[in-house]
Amino acid sequence: MPVDEKIFSEVKKIFTAYLENKELRKTPERFAILEEIYSRQGHFDVENLYISMKNKNYRVSRATVYNTLDILVDCDLVTKHQFGKNLAQYEKAYGFRQHDHLICTECNKVLEFCDPRIQAIQNKVGELLQFNVLHHSLILYGQCSNELCENRKKDKLN
Amino acid sequence: MPVDEKIFSEVKKIFTAYLENKELRKTPERFAILEEIYSRQGHFDVENLYISMKNKNYRVSRATVYNTLDILVDCDLVTKHQFGKNLAQYEKAYGFRQHDHLICTECNKVLEFCDPRIQAIQNKVGELLQFNVLHHSLILYGQCSNELCENRKKDKLN
């Protein structure tokens, strides 16, 4: 079984268990959305996802996409990001290493990185301020190196 | 001179220099907005700020508030946050220690903290990925201790 299918079957089990536990209905739309998300690469927003499903002639509404994403975020199968814009970005979360983001303020490129010290900070701050820290969001903003930054290339041409 | 007035006079100088450097006009609205921001405590959103100024019978428009906030964020006198909601939160940034945030997912309380290791992470990741990291946003999400969490208190009463 390919890695992706293996992950998807695990994810489906987790989602099923979560829905049963919360006494929510196991509708075909919810599983179709989950499948669509896990077949994608990288970040996406609600409109992307909605259009993709429409293009596959799947009958869904935006309302259901929003509803299902909320549930998937709740059960940690999907992560929601607010990268400074007013458009929520989402990302599949199971079976992929937890990571943080680095965003180029010039070309909007998003890179990912991991640093174990963040976990340490999370623990220390939680202890200090008596908070039960469950998750975090760390975004570094800057400019990527000249060779890679598309906007700077354009600037040079002008 | 009180601390706040001293800070405000410094901030005004910085803003003036920035506007001159960028060849932007030094309009009374821009300085009134800056003053209103620096006379506030904690976080605020555009509507808060707009209403406050209206209540003081100052004639401003939302458009000007948005425009001026963009400029103030550009020159680092104001910080913009997206705390997971689709409503931008702002905060004065000069003369106050740089810090990060801890948000209670139950009662939405926002605490602040500092940890020098974040600077180290920022430097290391920047070097590793060839990024010129300029600033960051770290938000920890969790639940505050029972005694402090208003929502849990309410839950207990019900």
Added chain:
DNA sequence: CTCGGTGCAAAGCTTTTGCATCCGC
């Protein structure tokens, strides 16, 4: 006097809501 900035209102976008219909349990 010029043209950037402002106020106001309208438009734009993302997200939420209301309601009739549908279908999982």
Added chain:
DNA sequence: GCGGATGCAAAAGCTTTGCACCGAG
């Protein structure tokens, strides 16, 4: 069959835009 979930469209909420007028340089 009941009541939660869905689809659709309308509404809501934040932000941006267009345009006439104002005023900083």
